[in-house]
Amino acid sequence: MNNQKIILRADQILRTNPKNLSAINSIHQNSIFAINLRSMSKINQKILSLIMGTIIFFCMMTFTQKALAQDDVFTPLPGEGKKCKIGEDYYFEYSFDKTPQLGTVILKIQVFDRDGNKETSLKIAGDAGMPTMRGHHDTGMVEFQKNQKGDYLLPVNIVMPGEWDIRIIFSKDDKPIYKGSINFSV
Numbered sequence: 001m002n003n004q005k006i007i008l009r010a011d012q013i014l015r016t017n018p019k020n021l022s023a024i025n026s027i028h029q030n031s032i033f034a035i036n037l038r039s040m041s042k043i044n045q046k047i048l049s050l051i052m053g054t055i056i057f058f059c060m061m062t063f064t065q066k067a068l069a070q071d072d073v074f075t076p077l078p079g080e081g082k083k084c085k086i087g088e089d090y091y092f093e094y095s096f097d098k099t100p101q102l103g104t105v106i107l108k109i110q111v112f113d114r115d116g117n118k119e120t121s122l123k124i125a126g127d128a129g130m131p132t133m134r135g136h137h138d139t140g141m142v143e144f145q146k147n148q149k150g151d152y153l154l155p156v157n158i159v160m161p162g163e164w165d166i167r168i169i170f171s172k173d174d175k176p177i178y179k180g181s182i183n184f185s186v
């Protein structure tokens with residue numbers, strides 16, 4: 001059957017018995033099969049493989065982007081004064097000098113080794129901003145400064161009420177070893 005005939009036949013069936021969908025369906029299936037066979041010339045096969053290649057390419061891109069995005073996952077931290085483990089070797093605790101409010105608050109992080117001794121060999125950087133307004137207030141990664149006691153300090157400027165987060169990266173020998181985020185609202 002050619003296409004014209006298929007359409008006429010389907011039309012005929014619909015006229016005589018509008019509810020005979022299964023007959024229409026089977027004609028439709030046959031027509032798809034016939035059209036597929038006819039259109040599979042060599043040129044179309046090339047186009048088809050090109051399309052398949054493009055689809056696979058974009059799938060791979062998506063996978064790669066997902067893998068990269070996973071690299072950038074910041075673990076939400078459990079709360080002020082709570083122990084946060086960095087692998088087996090270190091842990092840290094953090095606190096603010098006051099409840100975060102408009103103005104400047106100071107975030108303090110204390111790092112310890114597995115025996116509980118102060119650890120000062122890490123580098124810590126933090127990026128404060130508003131998750132719902134990315135790019136508006138973000139400070140970019142700013143390095144914490146160590147005080148004489150070996151505490152790591154970062155002043156954070158809270159410029160408007162709403163949801164805030166501070167994304168923090170801990171590095172050992174310039175390699176990131178932990179990523180965490182502190183979320184709070186003002």
Ligand SMILES: [Cu+2]
Pocket residue numbers: 130133136137160162
């Ligand atoms: Cu804002």
